[in-house]
Amino acid sequence: MTAEPNWWTNAIFYQVYPRSFADSDGDGVGDLDGVVAHLDHLSALGVDAIWLNPVMVSPMADHGYDVADPRDVDPLFGGLGALERLISGAHERGIRVTMDLVPNHTSSQHSWFQAALAAAPGSPERARYIFRDSDSDGEPPNNWVSVFGGPAWTRVPDGQWYLHLFDSEQPDLNWDNPEVFEDLEKTLRFWLDRGVDGFRIDVAHGMSKPPGLPDMSNPNVEMLTSQDDDPRFNHEGVHDIHRGIRSVLDDYPHAVTIGEIWVFDNEDFAKYLRPDELHMGFNFRLVRADFDAVSVHGAIENALAAASLADASPTWTLSNHDVDREVSRYGGGAVGLARAKAMAMVMLALPGAVFLYNGEELGLPNVELPDEVLQDPVWERSGQTERGRDGCRVPLPWSGTTPPYGFSSNPNTWLPMPTDWATLTVQHQDADPDSTLALFRTILGLRRNAFHVTENDVEWLELGSDVLAFFSGGVLCVLNTSDTAVALPAGTVIAASAPTDDGRLQPNSAAWVQPA
Numbered sequence: 001m002t003a004e005p006n007w008w009t010n011a012i013f014y015q016v017y018p019r020s021f022a023d024s025d026g027d028g029v030g031d032l033d034g035v036v037a038h039l040d041h042l043s044a045l046g047v048d049a050i051w052l053n054p055v056m057v058s059p060m061a062d063h064g065y066d067v068a069d070p071r072d073v074d075p076l077f078g079g080l081g082a083l084e085r086l087i088s089g090a091h092e093r094g095i096r097v098t099m100d101l102v103p104n105h106t107s108s109q110h111s112w113f114q115a116a117l118a119a120a121p122g123s124p125e126r127a128r129y130i131f132r133d134s135d136s137d138g139e140p141p142n143n144w145v146s147v148f149g150g151p152a153w154t155r156v157p158d159g160q161w162y163l164h165l166f167d168s169e170q171p172d173l174n175w176d177n178p179e180v181f182e183d184l185e186k187t188l189r190f191w192l193d194r195g196v197d198g199f200r201i202d203v204a205h206g207m208s209k210p211p212g213l214p215d216m217s218n219p220n221v222e223m224l225t226s227q228d229d230d231p232r233f234n235h236e237g238v239h240d241i242h243r244g245i246r247s248v249l250d251d252y253p254h255a256v257t258i259g260e261i262w263v264f265d266n267e268d269f270a271k272y273l274r275p276d277e278l279h280m281g282f283n284f285r286l287v288r289a290d291f292d293a294v295s296v297h298g299a300i301e302n303a304l305a306a307a308s309l310a311d312a313s314p315t316w317t318l319s320n321h322d323v324d325r326e327v328s329r330y331g332g333g334a335v336g337l338a339r340a341k342a343m344a345m346v347m348l349a350l351p352g353a354v355f356l357y358n359g360e361e362l363g364l365p366n367v368e369l370p371d372e373v374l375q376d377p378v379w380e381r382s383g384q385t386e387r388g389r390d391g392c393r394v395p396l397p398w399s400g401t402t403p404p405y406g407f408s409s410n411p412n413t414w415l416p417m418p419t420d421w422a423t424l425t426v427q428h429q430d431a432d433p434d435s436t437l438a439l440f441r442t443i444l445g446l447r448r449n450a451f452h453v454t455e456n457d458v459e460w461l462e463l464g465s466d467v468l469a470f471f472s473g474g475v476l477c478v479l480n481t482s483d484t485a486v487a488l489p490a491g492t493v494i495a496a497s498a499p500t501d502d503g504r505l506q507p508n509s510a511a512w513v514q515p516a
Contacts, residue, residue: 020407046444059109127174130162145216213231285300297460319357328391344439344443361436376390398426450512478510
């Protein structure tokens with residue numbers, strides 16, 4: 001008898017960026033009770049699980065990815081009680097709750113780092129982080145750069161330097177120190193014992209650093225990227241860390257770990273998904289693919305191959321809090337929206353787990369924000385040359401015709417909302433059977449009921465160089481990236497991102513067909 005697949009194998013995860021989802025207390029910043037208030041929206045959408053961006057206690061230098069207390073919820077988001085209400089309300093609706101875990105670094109306000117600053121070089125307190133002396137010229141210990149721009153080292157008054165692969169307020173932990181894992185285990189059990197259903201692990205290819213901290217061969221890497229030979233990431237020792245995490249998770253068989261793995265060699269990627277490491281890993285190939293049949297085909301094949309090397313479930317996503325929204329990436333305006341809807345149908349036809357980013361179901365575009373409101377640390381650390389990620393983090397519009405569109409009772413939201421989003425609100429789209437929201441509800445329901453996925457594979461069909469076509473779970477998905485309409489194969493169209501006139505699929509659209 002075949003074992004039942006784990007719940008996450010083909011699950012729909014909905015990423016909630018808490019600051020931007022819904023504000024319950026009128027301070028202009030989203031919070032967990034705001035999520036509780038809109039659980040019925042997620043239930044109607046048809047998601048299986050929520051992934052919460054960080055809600056732990058934090059000074060918010062990087063909007064929660066700088067954790068000062070990993071075993072408590074920040075008052076900004078409503079405290080621990082609000083998370084307990086969210087877990088309870090979600091579970092009542094059959095929706096699981098997963099949280100972000102940030103094991104690579106802490107906040108500079110964390111009690112450990114404050115103790116390290118107060119202690120002497122060589123002390124046990126400093127040994128929890130990566131402190132080093134200057135090189136022979138009095139310069140930083142090596143040439144590493146921060147992912148956010150600028151040097152990866154900051155000097156403290158006694159002359160030593162500490163490493164931070166991200167902002168200077170996010171000092172890297174020393175994972176060669178056993179105290180670090182002991183503390184992480186306490187954190188894992190703290191949340192799992194409270195009913196959390198797993199973790200998305202931030203920078204899962206980080207944590208471990210190579211002996212001697214060798215220089216980067218090219219310190220001029222593009223912001224928020226890494227290279228195959230980058231000594232900052234993907235060091236072999238990281239796998240022992242994931243084995244340690246998995247040893248804890250094995251005590252909670254209902255819970256899942258999903259790693260943020262910016263590694264593009266398939267064999268290297270698959271190592272993270274070995275049976276004693278992560279359950280799943282984010283594959284970003286589809287995010288990086290152009291709206292082009294050949295590019296999308298290559299991304300799908302690559303992601304399937306990477307997962308199959310480890311016999312793991314593939315994962316798919318088109319957007320998140322770190323990348324431009326797909327409506328804008330695919331050209332913006334009506335064309336960008338049409339392509340985004342078509343790509344959502346491609347993604348949701350694929351076997352494996354899917355991650356939707358809040359607002360994706362509304363067809364939200366990126367927002368061009370004025371300089372003076374930008375908050376992402378990338379903006380300042382890059383010398384105001386990189387605008388950062390704020391444009392994809394603007395609050396969600398729920399109702400009404402003017403900002404803040406029901407997101408908050410406070411018009412001064414943490415990021416300003418556009419004045420032309422009235423037709424994008426949940427309320428407006430609820431009443432429109434042809435809206436993006438209506439399409440998402442339809443295709444998420446069909447994914448659950450019309451697809452019968454038995455293996456993580458697709459069967460390709462050749463319909464032309466600008467047309468992507470594949471069978472998955474007994475359904476044919478067709479994507480038209482050409483400039484002209486194309487004939488659909490015989491069968492019943494069960495969903496389409498644009499009208500299919502006379503059996504023809506329009507440019508920039510996709511359809512699902514049940515074969516005749």
